[in-house]
């Protein structure tokens with residue numbers, strides 16, 4: 217799970233828009249091979265939909281070959297009802313971009329046979345080959361879609377009774393609490409977890425408690441969003457208010473998992489107050505201290521005899537003026553390299569079969 221934090225909801229939206237657009241462009245969808253995008257009718261997503269619409273208008277992205285699957289809908293509300301998710305998606309997104317109406321899908325809950333509707337919605341997704349990327353909002357009770365507390369991790373598309381807390385949260389959109397629908401049709405947690413990639417959007421202080429439980433608590437059906445921990449490719453996009461209750465170590469660990477959105481070799485400027493990284497046990501003025509470090513690799517001092525592949529890596533590192541973890545530097549050469557405090561470690565396969573794993577001290 218990757219966590220990226222932004223100063224405010226607007227910048228969070230921009231980052232998600234960048235990701236969605238880059239995924240669509242990389243996929244190069246065509247009439248025959250469409251990109252399947254799961255979407256949510258969440259107020260927190262409005263700045264994102266505005267940004268996507270703006271970028272579509274500017275012809276930076278097209279939704280012509282995108283299929284939209286909306287996550288959930290209140291039972292008994294249709295496209296004409298102002299509070300329906302269908303109305304929301306039309307108003308904020310579908311009507312603003314070039315997506316053909318035949319490619320927008322919202323659960324239809326006015327039918328007489330909701331069980332059939334659930335099965336059909338699930339089959340529809342299967343017929344498209346699954347969802348490539350799904351956007352989820354985070355509810356204040358940890359719900360995703362209308363999967364409220366108590367939703368099992370293997371649930372499929374189904375009718376759920378809305379939790380009182382969820383109803384209270386949306387009551388202001390309706391005349392009174394009694395007007396809030398009692399049920400919703402939602403993709404199940406299992407359906408969501410089948411998506412190839414998941415984005416969880418959480419902005420605002422009212423999401424901080426749910427986000428903390430989802431990321432720091434164990435996987436538990438009382439916080440459905442915690443089950444996203446089971447998925448291999450989840451990106452959490454949050455603003456500073458939403459992460460305000462997280463432990464600093466949680467933010468550090470989960471942010472470290474995030475692939476940089478900046479050029480790969482760019483490093484963060486150091487603040488003046490920030491102490492220099494301690495070189496662990498390595499004393500750079502004493503190259504022999506490298507022997508004190510417990511590494512599962514042979515160690516080579518960088519010298520005239522250093523193999524050229526290693527020199528190339530070192531040169532790239534020095535040019536990049538960075539520290540951190542590098543992946544796949546030198547194309548098919550090194551598979552992964554860690555550079556810390558003057559120490560370069562590479563692992564896996566360095567230049568097929570010629571060397572296998574090693575460390576080098578820049579001194």
Ligand SMILES: N[C@@H]1[C@@H](O)[C@H](O)[C@@H](COP(=O)(O)O)O[C@@H]1O
Nearest residue numbers: 256258259260353354355361362
């Ligand atoms: N079914 C919706 C969810 O899909 C949404 O993510 C959540 C939070 O929405 P908001 O950010 O508008 O409070 O509310 C409801 O539970």
